[in-house]
Amino acid sequence: MNIGLIGCGTMGRVYLDRLMRIKGVRVAAVCHPEREKAAALAELPQAKIYESYSEMIAHPDIDIICVTLPTYLHKEYVQMALEAGKHVICEKPLTLNEVDCWELIETSRVKGVKLCVAHVVRFLPEYKEARLRLRSGEVGAAKSVRTTRASLMPAENSWFLDKRKSGGIVFDLMIHDIDYVLWLLGDQITHIKAEISAREGVEQALAWLYYADGTKVCLEAIWGASDFHAGFDITVEQGVLSLGGVKESNESDNKVAHGNSSNRGVIIPESPELEDAYYFQLASFIQAIEMNGPLPITAEEACSAVRIATRIVDCIDSYS
Secondary structure (H helix, E strand, O other): OEEEEEEEOOOHHHHHHHHOOOOOOOOEEEEEEHHHHHHHHHHHHOOOEEOOHHHHHHOOOOOOEEOOOOHHHHHHHHHHHHHHHOOOEOOOOOOOHHHHHHHHHHHHHOOOOOOEEEOOHHHHHHHHHHHHHHOOOOOOOEEEEEEEEEEEEOOOOOOOOHHHHHHHHHHHHHHHHHHHHHHHHHOOOEEEEEEEEEEEEEEEEEEEEEEEEOOEEEEEEEEEEOOEEEEEEEEEEEEEEOOOOHHHHHHHHHHHHOOOOEEOOOOOOOHHHHHHHHHHHHHHHHHHEEEEEEEOOOOOHHHHHHHHHHHHHHHHHHHH
């Protein structure tokens, strides 16, 4: 399978590294309007460099387009690739609103191509195992779920800080756990509460999801931590499924963050598990495309995450 990659930033490099490890996959093309940025990624796989996206997607030998552009560009560039008859793997979130998601889903159906959206948390071993144990009935039903995800504050003047372009902390960071909770519990959410606070270089978003069966979920996302960390506590009938010491970890890290507010940027946590997660996610998508089989994450599921993220942002806006 020949891959065309557009987006030469942090996630572009992450994708390139993993794609080059997958047997039978070749990164054949890299696109960026500034040739030198494309050249930096294209050198190792000896990929063809394109400054024009329309030229790259028109090439008949390109099977899949990987989109790792900033979020506000996803809709336009995914749409173009789908209309050109290419399968697409798009970094999360798919778009910044539900209407655009459904338009892309409809285009993929009409063109008979697959639209894959990368929600990598589903491929992390601890998250997969917790869901398997819950879904199997081994630990009984879930009573409550609490998740946390914390990272550095984005760099000054970064597009991440422009909510019109990134969707803010909810669409950039919390959406990982929104998707996970929907995968874990489904989408029968009756109502949502949410709030956001900012102080001394730290931004914290909290959302509470209330399910029809009584299950309660609390999601926490933090920009401005001293380092990346994430975790969950899933209270079930037979105990607690836990990763990361949610409450204790956040309280201690927030204290450190105040003294390190100049530490900003994007972190891709480096551990064998996470490297495997990115690799297996991309390999699973590509296998589904090759075999014309079911996707491990459907575009409709990705759309549901966008819908809930939008509801959370709306709650925050009304709260503010």
